[in-house]
Amino acid sequence: MTSSSEPIVYCQRHADVETVLACGRCAAPICPRCLLHTPGGIRCPDCARLRRPVMYELSLTDYARAIVTAAVAAVPLGFLGAILLPPRAGSGILVLAIGLLAGLGAGTAISAAMSRATRNKRGQSMQVIAVVAVVLAGALRLIFAGLDWQLATQDLAGGFAVVIAAASAWGRLR
Ligand SMILES: [Zn+2]
Ligand SMILES: [Zn+2]
Numbered sequence: 001m002t003s004s005s006e007p008i009v010y011c012q013r014h015a016d017v018e019t020v021l022a023c024g025r026c027a028a029p030i031c032p033r034c035l036l037h038t039p040g041g042i043r044c045p046d047c048a049r050l051r052r053p054v055m056y057e058l059s060l061t062d063y064a065r066a067i068v069t070a071a072v073a074a075v076p077l078g079f080l081g082a083i084l085l086p087p088r089a090g091s092g093i094l095v096l097a098i099g100l101l102a103g104l105g106a107g108t109a110i111s112a113a114m115s116r117a118t119r120n121k122r123g124q125s126m127q128v129i130a131v132v133a134v135v136l137a138g139a140l141r142l143i144f145a146g147l148d149w150q151l152a153t154q155d156l157a158g159g160f161a162v163v164i165a166a167a168s169a170w171g172r173l174r
Contacts, residue, residue: 011031014034015029023047025040026046026047049171055120065118066114073110074133078141081102082141083097087151104164108169127169127174131166131170132172133169134169138165142155
């Protein structure tokens with residue numbers, strides 16, 4: 001008798017192959033011959049065939065549409081920001097409230113435009129594209145306003161707006 005108390009497990013598809021591997025989704029025993037690597041870990045052939053919901057799958061066209069739409073939306077948003085919320089030194093509740101509103105508006109505008117352009121795609125790629133567009137809009141705002149570096153470092157409302165916009169777009173595209 002060996003000392004091992006582990007029961008011997010055989011691959012579900014290859015009854016003569018001992019294995020210690022199991023599908024990460026349904027826990028079926030699988031051997032190296034039939035396991036498949038997926039972004040979520042190893043899977044049995046049945047589970048690997050189940051695809052992710054279609055809204056998380058972006059085609060090349062979707063990527064192109066999302067990137068172009070986000071970049072195009074950033075330009076008027078940066079322009080509006082320079083006009084409606086020009087960079088200026090200041091702090092306090094009112095400044096933060098203005099930054100919050102501007103950020104929510106900008107984040108909503110960018111994520112809504114991207115959703116429309118891609119027929120409601122979501123997920124990490126969409127989120128990253130949206131955040132890059134938010135940062136671009138924030139940079140364009142400073143450029144349109146005359147690019148005063150000293151003012152830019154004291155521009156609390158603008159910085160807060162960028163953070164809020166990024167967070168709201170991220171949340172909406174999750
Ligand atoms: Zn499985
Ligand atoms: Zn097998």
